[in-house]
Amino acid sequence: MCAGSPSGPPSGSGPIARAAQKRLADLRARCLLRTLTPVPAGAVNLCSNDYLGLLSDAAWQGELRRTIDRDAGAGASRLLGGEDPVFAELESAFSQFKDAPASLLFPSGYAANESVVQTLAGLEAHFFSDQLNHASIIDGCRLARLGRDRVHVFAHADLDQLRSQLNACPASNKVIITESVFSMDGDAADLPALYELAQSHQALLVIDEAHAMGVWGRAGRGWIDHAGLSAAGVVSVNTLGKAWGLQGAIVSGPEWFRQLLINEARPFIYTTGCSPWLADAALQTLKRMPHWETRRCRVRELAERLRRGLCGAGFAIDISDSPIVPVIVGAATAALDLSRYLLERGFFCRPVRPPTVPEGTCRVRLSLTAAIRAEQLDRLLRAIVAWGDRR
Template structure:
């Protein structure tokens, strides 16, 4: 009989191991609205933040704050119940119609978070005996959604179309689902969606695209990655988040009308949770308008991306190839990455250190994210500091 383990002792030992490996996570308390100019509770001087996913600078947009105020006056604060009881309001209905039209889909369904959308969609579409084909570096919510479905999870090497084609051809599963991020959150590269869709159609599979980091940034008027590539198909299912470039909160799934109807009846993370406050849906209607009218923001963001890429002169560290606001600098060692992040922080630049298991072992990195709210001067200061730190840390 195995000796009983004191669970608290095990936790204490586990925390010590995380500290020794440089893998313990700690939160920082922000005391100002989301903005490049940020104040933190643990330091007196402000920092310039290069770590939020507020790609268009909408999170603190006054027009959205005003929309929230109007929504609160009309709807109050809570929804009171799940969408399928009494928690589905006219604001939710209007938002879903707007998102469907904006993305060129027949219908859309509003979820509380992107994580809930992903863990709700996959188990509703496939189950035991079926197969999910997933890019190896997909977001954790896609991995968890696949595991919850109880379908066979078949991973293919990152963006390796030949490997995916071989795995699809070898599978005799009655239902097949390919899942991928559009923009990979830790690498910043874009999935080959046209080729993935061709494989999905050839093998009668669904293609679920998580457009968390593309929606609002990519495509005409920020309509997302599918619009960026000009893709339409009844086999496409789009998930987009509303708390990144959109600047508010929540997520949506868009696709054929009957697919959305199926999810309303079968997606557990939609059915068994209280509906998001309708005031947020009201604000999101304004946010979609701002995205549609946001070409100037996207043009400035593109110029910032080019300025950073052209300015960095790294010899040991590696700036990964990315044309998106996610600009990762791979350092490798966990402790060195933490040290560089702290050195940047000491100079008033907040760039987080990303370590395993979020990224592969030996691939710890700084995850730089740019926003249309950044200035050229702020990016120039980050570039100069990184170039100097790499030279002095050698």
């Protein structure tokens, strides 16, 4: 507050502060209060989306630091003087990698998804959205002020319901939007079936590849590639903050869509361009991606081993090679208890509670990386099973 301005209530009192304290107390009472917690020294981090283990690879991190000589910041929005040449270089290389006509870099996957939805909404499109889509997709609908008349939410992976919704919708501009690998359950969408549905209804298919990039597909291109589809005919959102160990996201799709995003996406227009340093780091990571096949195989093998073990011990879990392993325990108190129990045994993981997941499906979401050792994985499995036996 400026010196000399009328003195208002101190920050700890007044009606707004009291309302906030009441809200926080309510969250605490319902075991839903979130806090920021660094990973305790020495603990195995099971919360990181660094699937290839790049962040804990000192040699790779050292190489990035040594070889990148770029500005840390863009200095302005890309449309207003912040257009560093490295952005176009990265976008062009990424389009080739993804086998897509055009790409555009965003400061985050959140901003990318909001932008994609808001921009397509400007074309009077109707959206058909999987119920478990990420908050950034839901918030994109909010940003575009889309009502229920234009957002058709289908039950998770329910293609019959989606088909009925598409058949019943007279609008000509339709968008089907889904994650390829879902962030909370780690399961995969049936992309070939979704693509076929999109084709038969002349709909645009938008695919959030956040958790698939780097892990599946040739050279880590993602699930679109893994599913045998071409990224040329869809829009994909490819985040760099997960398996790529960086920050930001690249939207790939038709050239007209790139141009429309540049002109109409508010989270692109009204924000500072990404860090050129990070964009260069993404270029270096892209060049190295094809060489990390062993890491991709390793993290998927670890995932399958853990899933098989949990399934054998009676936990309800699919057998797959997805490194997002949800240990669903029901109540928020149980999820908190399991995460505490594991922490005492050297494993750092966080409980996931509403509103991130539906009520009654609280979980500890384990996220595996290629840096985890087999011995650690086996110890983790034994600890979860022992916790389950105590209940």
